[in-house]
Amino acid sequence: MPKTYDAIIVGGGHNGLVCAAYLAKAGKKVLVLEKQHVLGGAASTDEPFPGFKFSLYSYVVSLFRPHIIRELDLPSHGLEIIPLECSFLPLPDGDSLCRWADPNLTRREIARFSQKDAEVYPEFGMAMMKMAYFVKRIIDAPAPDPLSNSPAELINLLRLGRYLSSFGPDVMYQQFKMLTMSAVDFLDEWFESDILKAPMSVSGIIGTFLGVRSPGTAYVLLHHYMGEIDGAFRAWGFAKGGTGGVSLACGSAARAFGAEIRTKAKVEKFIIKNGSCDGVVLENGEEIHAQSVFSCLDPHRTFFKMAGEEHFDDDFIRQLKRYKLRGSSGKVNLAVDRFPDFSCRPGDGAHVRGDIAIAPSIDYLERAYDEAKYGDFSRRPYINVVIPSLVDPSVAPPGKHVVSCFVQYAPYDIKEGPEHWPERKEAFGDAVVDTLAEYCPTLKDSILYRQIHTPWDMERDIGLTEGNIFQGELSLEQLLFLRPAVGWSRYRTPLKNLWVCGSAAHPGGGLMGSPGELAAKTYLGSLKGPQ
Amino acid sequence: MPVPTPFHSRTSECCTSLLYKDWAGYYAVRSYDTYPEREYFAIRHAAGLIDVTPLFKCEVYGAGAAAFLSQIMVRNIAKLKVGQVAYCCWCDGRGKVIDDGTVARIDDTYFRVTSNWPSVAWLSRFSRGVEVTIEDSTHNIGALAIQGPYSREVAKIVSDIDVGELGFFWTTPSRIDGVDVHISRTGYTGDLGYEIWVDKKYAVKVWDAVMSAGKGYGLLPAGLDAMDITRIEAGYLLNGVDYYNANHCIIESRKSTPYELGFGWMVKLKRGSFVGRDALVVEKSRGPQRLLVGLHIDWDEHAALFAEHGLPPEIASAAWRTSIPVYGESGEQIGYANSGTWSPILKKNLALATVKAPFGKEGSKLRFEVTVEYERRTVTATVVKKPFFDPERKRA
Incomplete structure (x- = not known):
């Protein structure tokens, strides 16, 4: 059978498309296969209700690597990112806290709760930025492997060590603390006000099945400070037309470089002959052959479903079986017929043109986690709300709005069993709307359409096993050279010609594009000679 | 002292930052917020409403x-x-x-x-x-620019004529809320946009009608700082910044010909006499000695210079108007850039520069001065075609 393609990429999420674009740019003949009718996977936009465009799952852009934007010239392919202007925390007692782009305004806001916190806040930002700057170097390259004795690896580690020490002891101490502490403990070292710490701590739990007081969650806080949407360290943003805009721009770049992209093309199985992955079989029986196959799917799908356990040794399989997916979040998207007015700060304004956190206290967040620990969704969940239609009129008809709610916790493993999610789905949606309506009383009457994604739905619809939005928790034991398995963090797999390029690979999930980019670059480098 | 424009009672209500500048003797809002970002993005993604009354x-x-x-x-x-x-x-x-x-x-x-x-x-x-x-008529006419992808929708609602029919660079009489106005499909942002010309007595009425029509489309009042970013993205020159009125120049070398400024396409030499024609015939055959060009300033090099000091790349948060030297590859100064901006939509660092003609060819690699941690350094800047940003909707 002739090898038709140099590379087949299984999964048209943003990472698969970034990978495809880099490979095609290097002159490779590339085919991307996406099972859905739209590109993007977890980063897609669709119009399930006429006139309203929903960012189905992923809803803000912050970590997408600026050098990828430049190298693939994504702005010329339609990528437009509109910054979020504020972080708004409505409180049940009618008070609220806004953290604005304007540092003086923010200082005055925080000072209403703690003068000391208000003054420390920018210093905290500076310290986090320093650490983010350090982490950036790790994110933008394949993970260093401390277990390897190869001279190249040792030199790489030495360089990294020297780089880290150039930041001075303070940053190093903070960095080590950050890797081990809980988000709340870490914030306690800086701040005294619960009202400030609660909305800050939630960045540590996004997508994990941990609470804000669980050790290891401090590291994920850092991701908030990695936002580099404009090349300079910057805040978060909306992709114009919804998050799918990011994927569509990557797809357009890939096509412009010559890649072929097929949607509604569901891969059933990899073709494996003589210990080598030679192509894929589609659901309709079509066989497509290639020199290499890149899987953008999570490890469970890649190794257990698509390849088959029998092709891997016991140790590798054992590691993957322990790899934590356990989705913990859901998404509720609302189409509403009027402006969602928050009673603590009525009217339209910059405060609602950013992210809105329903996270009134640390205990509230911890209680939300308690329910999840014992197999239920949170009755009063943490909700991260955005209303992109306020800044991007292209996503809703005039005067109407899209309200996107990221909700935690919604554990995959509810006590009745995950297959019972469909029966609990509406109750979950009600809990979210009820919670939000306490702050936004007109909400319930204004809902024209409600879309609910539970972890169960995410598994079935976009193939995220257990509905984990990062294709595996971003906890320390699953990061760097440990992601997805010890010894296999370099995008290769034990199976010849099978590569991984999704969020399950280093540096992980969060709409970065890095796994796709680094997989492509590692592969292209390997063609030049032995590593 | 500057005087208020006919829209001042409305613009001043919105201008919480109190950031004004003197534009041709008028109080003009620089930025309604502390930062112009929100207004910039309104112009590029929704619609912005700019008081351009001070235009002569x-x-x-x-x-x-x-x-x-x-x-x-x-x-x-x-x-x-x-x-x-x-x-x-x-x-x-x-x-x-x-x-x-x-x-x-x-x-x-x-x-x-x-x-x-x-x-x-x-x-x-x-x-x-x-x-x-x-x-x-500067003092009698209030002028408002509605600019951005949704400006047509807003203009359609307020106007009694079918604005959708109005072609790029055409104007028409119309009525807004019973007030006689002229609407032209013009602007200074390089986007789809309209300008409304109204007797100053009815200015506020028109402002209110437009703001109310824009509610569903994300229309925001936008200041000059946001407009400045957009005009550089559009490659539009500003007299007094990028070049100088010949009547205001003490020395000859400050004056510019249309061919130097990229205005050569406008000059119709064959149609007979007009002011300056004879000189322009000579200039055209000789070729301009310098050229006003667009530059892309290399971001990776820019970031690398800051990284040498362990710093993230720094950049002005708004458009700048200081003269920055531009060098040839061998290090001699061959020109200067008088305005530039980071383009949030293109994710590129842009400048408008005047360079000696041999260096002005598209694709030429020049060196652009950057101050990094108090040191003067240079990075590569490439001559590119203007406009930097040219969406189809502008003419469509």
């Missing part, structure tokens, strides 16, 4: 008006159809540019000229024996 306006009318303006402008104004608008420049007798602006043919014998500097005196120099009246 001059009414030119009479039986001889068309022929008269054709004598002064480098374009043949007599060829404009009623309702058409021309962007053009005008020169002194030596072919040096005085100013640039728009000329709108409102009816057969009635024109409106906009400019960066007052133009009545200059135009009047050539009016002896011509049947024409020239009047400054």
